[in-house]
């Protein structure tokens with residue numbers, strides 16, 4: 403499979419902007435090449451456009467070579483760049499599971515790309531064959547999310563592998579919640595699948611939604627394409643520094659994850675005891691989807707108590723559902739106590 407044949411023609415032929423930090427790499431004593439201000443160090447200098455230090459640190463933890471890593475301004479950036487690289491507006495299309503994370507559809511709309519939905523089954527899982535049947539010769543990308551948002555479950559790994567083997571375009575597997583899952587994820591299988599793009603993020607397990615840092619793991623060819631079309635300095639120095647700090651304190655992250663997984667079990671147990679909860683869907687993420695009789699009423703009742711959950715009532719297959727993020731024990735107790743009063 404040749405990635406070049408999948409690219410939009412203008413992107414394949416694009417001569418990328420060459421910034422000062424691309425043309426001279428390495429250490430020097432006097433920098434007079436980028437029209438920077440010599441005062442106000444260290445913020446006067448442009449940051450590393452390819453963020454190698456951050457990538458090396460991620461590489462050690464994720465066991466993915468640094469050359470297979472793309473970093474973006476949140477996961478939002480690689481989501482958008484994948485459309486811009488592979489999908490010709492008004493001509494190409496993508497196929498996605500439904501329901502799932504809303505940004506795939508919004509970015510399709512922004513880029514004027516047809517977005518085809520394949521409804522999940524009763525256990526919120528998907529069929530590779532159904533995705534393939536929905537595709538045609540203009541389908542360039544497929545969107546999977548595992549564990550899926552807002553349903554919380556992990557998708558069947560054999561079906562994901564089957565789709566990767568049989569679809570002749572790019573398959574994106576969004577693993578934003580993978581750290582909370584008992585399943586291993588696909589990061590270690592990159593070399594098996596040249597058409598695989600894995601998305602992960604600093605926004606959930608890493609506790610760093612504010613710094614806006616998303617990761618894409620993919621073949622060197624795909625990473626090079628994303629690098630070619632991104633803004634030259636897409637990750638600012640404050641974010642790079644803070645990410646390095648977080649990566650050096652990774653035990654902290656495993657402690658948070660362990661705590662949230664056990665809080666998830668506590669929260670699920672307590673929700674189970676409440677009459678207003680009609681169903682609790684199994685979850686591998688740091689949130690739980692529950693069905694109630696009247697989601698709008700429960701949502702508004704909680705808002706009035708100053709507790710905000712996500713009303714998913716209007717989402718496909720989620721009629722009557724609210725999505726609850728796992729918080730601290732104190733926060734979860736406040737939620738349970740108030741739900742008892744509904």
Ligand SMILES: *Cc1c(COP(=O)(O)O)cnc(C)c1O
Nearest residue numbers: 476477478503551578603605616
């Ligand atoms: C929260 C979330 C993300 C994270 O997006 P960022 O832009 O990295 O903050 C990505 N994908 C899914 C499915 C999510 O739920």
